[in-house]
Amino acid sequence: MQQAGLIHPSNPGCYYYLPATVRSMEKLVRVIDQEMQAIGGQKLDMPSLCSADLWRRTERWELMGKELFRLQDRHSADYCLSPTHEEAVTTLVAHQSTLSYRQLPLLLYQVTRKFRDEPKPKLGLLRGREFYMKDMYSFDVSEEAAYGTYESVCEAYTRLFSRLGLRCVQVQADTGNIGGTLSHEFQLPADIGEDKLLVCESCSFSANVETLTSDQTNCPKCNIGTLELSKGIEVGHTFYLGKKYSNIFNAAFSNTQNKPTIAEMGCYGLGVTRILAAAIEVLSTDEEIRWPGLLAPYQVCVLPPKKGSKADDASAIAEDVARGLSGTLAHLKGEVVLDDRIHMTIGKRLKDAKRLGYPYVIVVGQGALEEQPKFEVICQNTGETMFLSKDGLLDLLRTVETV
Amino acid sequence: MQQAGLIHPSNPGCYYYLPATVRSMEKLVRVIDQEMQAIGGQKLDMPSLCSADLWRRTERWELMGKELFRLQDRHSADYCLSPTHEEAVTTLVAHQSTLSYRQLPLLLYQVTRKFRDEPKPKLGLLRGREFYMKDMYSFDVSEEAAYGTYESVCEAYTRLFSRLGLRCVQVQADTGNIGGTLSHEFQLPADIGEDKLLVCESCSFSANVETLTSDQTNCPKCNIGTLELSKGIEVGHTFYLGKKYSNIFNAAFSNTQNKPTIAEMGCYGLGVTRILAAAIEVLSTDEEIRWPGLLAPYQVCVLPPKKGSKADDASAIAEDVARGLSGTLAHLKGEVVLDDRIHMTIGKRLKDAKRLGYPYVIVVGQGALEEQPKFEVICQNTGETMFLSKDGLLDLLRTVETV
Numbered sequence: 055m056q057q058a059g060l061i062h063p064s065n066p067g068c069y070y071y072l073p074a075t076v077r078s079m080e081k082l083v084r085v086i087d088q089e090m091q092a093i094g095g096q097k098l099d100m101p102s103l104c105s106a107d108l109w110r111r112t113e114r115w116e117l118m119g120k121e122l123f124r125l126q127d128r129h130s131a132d133y134c135l136s137p138t139h140e141e142a143v144t145t146l147v148a149h150q151s152t153l154s155y156r157q158l159p160l161l162l163y164q165v166t167r168k169f170r171d172e173p174k175p176k177l178g179l180l181r182g183r184e185f186y187m188k189d190m191y192s193f194d195v196s197e198e199a200a201y202g203t204y205e206s207v208c209e210a211y212t213r214l215f216s217r218l219g220l221r222c223v224q225v226q227a228d229t230g231n232i233g234g235t236l237s238h239e240f241q242l243p244a245d246i247g248e249d250k251l252l253v254c255e256s257c258s259f260s261a262n263v264e265t266l267t268s269d270q271t272n273c274p275k276c277n278i279g280t281l282e283l284s285k286g287i288e289v290g291h292t293f294y295l296g297k298k299y300s301n302i303f304n305a306a307f308s309n310t311q312n313k314p315t316i317a318e319m320g321c322y323g324l325g326v327t328r329i330l331a332a333a334i335e336v337l338s339t340d341e342e343i344r345w346p347g348l349l350a351p352y353q354v355c356v357l358p359p360k361k362g363s364k365a366d367d368a369s370a371i372a373e374d375v376a377r378g379l380s381g382t383l384a385h386l387k388g389e390v391v392l393d394d395r396i397h398m399t400i401g402k403r404l405k406d407a408k409r410l411g412y413p414y415v416i417v418v419g420q421g422a423l424e425e426q427p428k429f430e431v432i433c434q435n436t437g438e439t440m441f442l443s444k445d446g447l448l449d450l451l452r453t454v455e456t457v
Numbered sequence: 458m459q460q461a462g463l464i465h466p467s468n469p470g471c472y473y474y475l476p477a478t479v480r481s482m483e484k485l486v487r488v489i490d491q492e493m494q495a496i497g498g499q500k501l502d503m504p505s506l507c508s509a510d511l512w513r514r515t516e517r518w519e520l521m522g523k524e525l526f527r528l529q530d531r532h533s534a535d536y537c538l539s540p541t542h543e544e545a546v547t548t549l550v551a552h553q554s555t556l557s558y559r560q561l562p563l564l565l566y567q568v569t570r571k572f573r574d575e576p577k578p579k580l581g582l583l584r585g586r587e588f589y590m591k592d593m594y595s596f597d598v599s600e601e602a603a604y605g606t607y608e609s610v611c612e613a614y615t616r617l618f619s620r621l622g623l624r625c626v627q628v629q630a631d632t633g634n635i636g637g638t639l640s641h642e643f644q645l646p647a648d649i650g651e652d653k654l655l656v657c658e659s660c661s662f663s664a665n666v667e668t669l670t671s672d673q674t675n676c677p678k679c680n681i682g683t684l685e686l687s688k689g690i691e692v693g694h695t696f697y698l699g700k701k702y703s704n705i706f707n708a709a710f711s712n713t714q715n716k717p718t719i720a721e722m723g724c725y726g727l728g729v730t731r732i733l734a735a736a737i738e739v740l741s742t743d744e745e746i747r748w749p750g751l752l753a754p755y756q757v758c759v760l761p762p763k764k765g766s767k768a769d770d771a772s773a774i775a776e777d778v779a780r781g782l783s784g785t786l787a788h789l790k791g792e793v794v795l796d797d798r799i800h801m802t803i804g805k806r807l808k809d810a811k812r813l814g815y816p817y818v819i820v821v822g823q824g825a826l827e828e829q830p831k832f833e834v835i836c837q838n839t840g841e842t843m844f845l846s847k848d849g850l851l852d853l854l855r856t857v858e859t860v
Binding site: 062064065068069070071072073075076077079096097098099100101102103104105120123124125127128131133135142146149166167169171173183184 | 465467468471472473474475476478479480482499500501502503504505506507508523526527528530531534536538545549552569570572574576586587
């Protein structure tokens, strides 16, 4: 992403997100919002600074070791920069003194910047010390209800990756320092992935190697298939937490008999900046950046002819096309870029367009000056090139999905 | 805001923003995006962690004293949590080695969480230790061009507050530790304001008292009017910086003669969470929260009759109205809430609706069962109550502005 001018390095593991990246990230957040709200998620926003007292109560203040950024305020009170918010959200829910079983399940989520003092930050946004994460926390009346919620979040994750056109594998995972009894990772298969996965050839079983003994070669589920090793980039993680946190902070609701009852919890992360980086990694080629169609910073780039070239007269037509598209097609408003650096050749600007990953590049050349004007359209995500009339162009772009 | 269930306290000066607040804040950010992009602003996102080295070069590492949250990473390197990003953005621009005068003015902005270790955090979101701020930085080819940019940002701020329906005064201000030669504050007049303003009765002059000698009573601009003292809440601040930062970090561009030239800078802040809190403060009454219309978390609340009441049969009509509104009027999609807690009286739910500040409350009672159904509509921002047919309802709500 750095080579393409999408990010710029700051401190180790910290990056400036440049304008195209911010546009793409905002689109991703909209897709996430849609999917989380479709299953009843409510969006809130919790402080980054978290008091050490809360983390000491779960013993994570000690457990997290050097991964936790720690600081003191002017009164020498201890704080951390939250990498995750189990303590904070459970305390919040515990303070809702009138919470009734009728209001559960409660699915609270946020999309905020998280902090983790990685020993070796690397691979740009894939393993940084500051990153955006969507973290959701669920509160349920019973174990059964909580498993139902867990399932529904996993399904929402699967829908999300499918909408982005990304192949994603849900694998059994270790619960790490978050705790709980059940956990899955959502992995995008990729050679540069840091996680090792074992995937059964015969059934749907797959797991992070951490959860199995290293010499296991037979599938523990079907007992038939052998396990194949592959690599993946973790982009999501779900945990069934049970009462681990709700017991500590007394996050309770009134049950049907009006008795205070401790809630069953789950937590569910999605690496927002990591999904962007991983998607570009798995979709792009050496010459071209490819974004998931929905997330491209801009959908369309229009290239007028070079100044002084034979097709020079088509310049006004190009401006017209660019204006017309965003005017006629409401979903393309703000999505069409006119690259009017007409002192440069079409070829050079086309190269830039490929590097930025516009799904559709429209070259306005001599064809546009013919009696029946034709436009060259390069569909970067499929590799197709087409020659279309203006109506054909509108028909093609009318179907582009945006968010 | 805390009383209304919009925020919940965490550490001193840190708050959970609850779902209604997040909705409102996201709307405010959209208005800000529109106004900043209308004057050529490009949105990026800079790290919160900033290396002490950068801040030492501008001497702000020492100057900021205890207001700066400081921490060390696992390698004992010093960082601060950025309250503002002059150092970071100037370094970024300095690294763009091919920056040409053709690309200026460059207006870079972000809307991110900022940190300031306030000695006495108070008044909820008005003076917190974590808060959202929009900070923009401009880079220009000359002093003249930079003053033009400064003006255009001030005008954008004025448009923004006017769209929000908030009276805002632009006053001369002190440049504080940011530095530079010219500065204005944007103040919302309010009794709880912490800033003291002197406003001339005769001309347009107004200033923060900090910029004048305490015994000044005559207007220094028109020499005629006397200065009246009033109080204000600072919601925005603009600074003309000149070359203070660009000289230090060597933020240069190629001029028309292709010679490297140091850029002229400005910086411009808007307190995002503070605007929300201040707006509620100046617009609300003791019984009701009022939002700027554009920023209300939801525009419409529909109240079906109490279960078992005489109007019970109108329940289905209420559901119909709620569904119909967000179906027929595209701009109200997701903006209509059906308060179906029908075990509660209309009166009790109406009180809640007032506390949450829906601009429009539709009471579906016996009138809805008449041959020519009528609906009671309470417009909270104007205090009007109307009785409208379904068509009248649609006509009224069609004109509601949303973002």
